[in-house]
Amino acid sequence: MSEAKRVFGIDLGTTYSAIAYVDEHGIPVILKNILDDGMSVLPSVVYVEGSGNVVVGIEAKRNSVLESERTFSEIKRFMGKPDYAPKEIDGTTYTPEYVSSLILKKIAQYARADLSMPVEDVVITVPAYFSDSQIDATRKAGLIAGLNVLNILKEPTAAAISYGVESDNNNQTVMVFDLGGGTFDVTIIQIVDNNIRVVMTGGDAELGGRRWDQSLVDYVTDQFRTEHGIDLCEDENKEAYQDLWIRCEEAKKALTNRTSTNIMVSCGERMKVEVTRELFDELTSMLCQRTIQLSRDLVARAKNEKNLAGIDVILLVGGSTRMPQIGKAVQEEFGTEPKLYDPDEAVAKGAALVARKIALGEEVEKYFKAQGIDVNTATEAEKEQAVHQAAKIFGLSSGVAARELATSIVNVLSHSIGIQAVDDDCSDIIAVMLPDQTEFPCETTQQFRTVSANQQFAEIKVMENQADITDERNISGWKQLNPDTGELPIPPSLQQGAPVLVQFTIDANGKLHVYAEDQTGHNRIEFDIKLEGVMSEEEVEKAKAAVGALAIS
Numbered sequence: 001m002s003e004a005k006r007v008f009g010i011d012l013g014t015t016y017s018a019i020a021y022v023d024e025h026g027i028p029v030i031l032k033n034i035l036d037d038g039m040s041v042l043p044s045v046v047y048v049e050g051s052g053n054v055v056v057g058i059e060a061k062r063n064s065v066l067e068s069e070r071t072f073s074e075i076k077r078f079m080g081k082p083d084y085a086p087k088e089i090d091g092t093t094y095t096p097e098y099v100s101s102l103i104l105k106k107i108a109q110y111a112r113a114d115l116s117m118p119v120e121d122v123v124i125t126v127p128a129y130f131s132d133s134q135i136d137a138t139r140k141a142g143l144i145a146g147l148n149v150l151n152i153l154k155e156p157t158a159a160a161i162s163y164g165v166e167s168d169n170n171n172q173t174v175m176v177f178d179l180g181g182g183t184f185d186v187t188i189i190q191i192v193d194n195n196i197r198v199v200m201t202g203g204d205a206e207l208g209g210r211r212w213d214q215s216l217v218d219y220v221t222d223q224f225r226t227e228h229g230i231d232l233c234e235d236e237n238k239e240a241y242q243d244l245w246i247r248c249e250e251a252k253k254a255l256t257n258r259t260s261t262n263i264m265v266s267c268g269e270r271m272k273v274e275v276t277r278e279l280f281d282e283l284t285s286m287l288c289q290r291t292i293q294l295s296r297d298l299v300a301r302a303k304n305e306k307n308l309a310g311i312d313v314i315l316l317v318g319g320s321t322r323m324p325q326i327g328k329a330v331q332e333e334f335g336t337e338p339k340l341y342d343p344d345e346a347v348a349k350g351a352a353l354v355a356r357k358i359a360l361g362e363e364v365e366k367y368f369k370a371q372g373i374d375v376n377t378a379t380e381a382e383k384e385q386a387v388h389q390a391a392k393i394f395g396l397s398s399g400v401a402a403r404e405l406a407t408s409i410v411n412v413l414s415h416s417i418g419i420q421a422v423d424d425d426c427s428d429i430i431a432v433m434l435p436d437q438t439e440f441p442c443e444t445t446q447q448f449r450t451v452s453a454n455q456q457f458a459e460i461k462v463m464e465n466q467a468d469i470t471d472e473r474n475i476s477g478w479k480q481l482n483p484d485t486g487e488l489p490i491p492p493s494l495q496q497g498a499p500v501l502v503q504f505t506i507d508a509n510g511k512l513h514v515y516a517e518d519q520t521g522h523n524r525i526e527f528d529i530k531l532e533g534v535m536s537e538e539e540v541e542k543a544k545a546a547v548g549a550l551a552i553s
């Protein structure tokens, strides 16, 4: 018998990444980086050693202080941001997609070493607040790394899925509180009989463990200035300052297990700064309170808008939820003891479960196609046979495969989308087609009218809200998603106010299909959103070839 097929879930994190697969019993398993340190997470750091040679992971992180010009940390924060100026090293341009692809490549390498099989089909996770262009950039990073990206999944959804599979309670409302290295996501999810429904998402893209590190860095810098009159922030003290950042992150982690620790500073003079947990909590209480405020607001909004009854379970995921202050504050606010749930591995495991469900579904479809059977009219026996065949490919029993196939996920939009229009006073506004938090798959239709007589075209500009608050009149908070204006022809010599219909359809994978029709002459246009990523398709191909020629260790 040939070897069972495997597909993978990858948590491409701001600070750490991980990869998992699902075994033949339906249990997700994390792979270890046996090429370096045997750990189950990989620091998301890339160091360009020479031309044709990059180092990814723990070794790159060690170099990041002395070789900061040739090192990339936290590149994820710049994914899909058109205003980011990529670094040039030895004549090569390192875009965020390219750097991320190097991390993915390294992950695929060690997974292959651990499992003795290549990594091809993957689901990659992104934060809940990622916009379409950031998601697209992530997909491109996967393509550049030579992976087949089955889908992109939101991190909290992934965490909830792995929790849902592990927990025996099949009916519960879960709040996922994900505080990572760079970002904070809070998501409310309902699990009902194998179905996972994302009720609402919120968070702050700039609030993560690094801000806690910064509080310590600022404190120690002040102490050192007072004691020795030396300012570590001066350019000439750059190395000492970067070194301090690493020591402060270590001190922060130490304070998770102990009540006091020392931070050493050396820059001309030497100094030992003692920090107690009490002091640390005081220095960072504003940050902690902000996570609570955002969670409180989200629960209130879900109660108001989505008839949420209450929260049954709170899951803490993300490395920064290990800080005791977080669990304490959450418990005080919500009155239930939160579960510190597999903070480093839950996301990759959930992604692996979704990858397997998608791959199984694809095999079932392939079987039907090969047999010339129409899925909609297939008999129970034919369906059973299809599941049996798909299960065999993955080395599973039919029971495990059927259970995995039965899981469904309903997701919500994290950003409002709409159409640019003109109001009665002739100023540009946005007609919101689908507000944020709308569940998809979904479909919506709205009627518009032409603004002037004899209008030749109606421009269909699809807009996505980029600001925290959806403001329909502040156009600057919105970004156009279709690169060219969709021009819908209008029949000649019509009066002002001729009707135009616009329809948005979003499929289960979040792909937006736009349809517009002039209802007088029945001209129509339709298009899928060509997302405005930072890289074009040709650039992806070029980058893919370049990555293929690199040695990655």
Ligand code: ADP
Residues within 6 Å of the ligand: 013, 014, 015, 016, 017, 179, 180, 181, 182, 183, 208, 209, 210, 249, 252, 253, 254, 256, 317, 318, 319, 320, 321, 322, 323, 343, 344
């Ligand atoms: P991301 O998903 O953003 O990459 P992670 O969920 O891996 O982030 O979390 C990384 C963050 O968690 C870092 O800021 C790190 O300092 C912090 N962290 C990891 N372990 C601990 C610990 N024991 N105590 C406090 N913070 C920790």
Ligand code: MG
Residues within 6 Å of the ligand: 011, 013, 014, 155, 180, 318, 319, 347
């Ligand atoms: Mg994470």
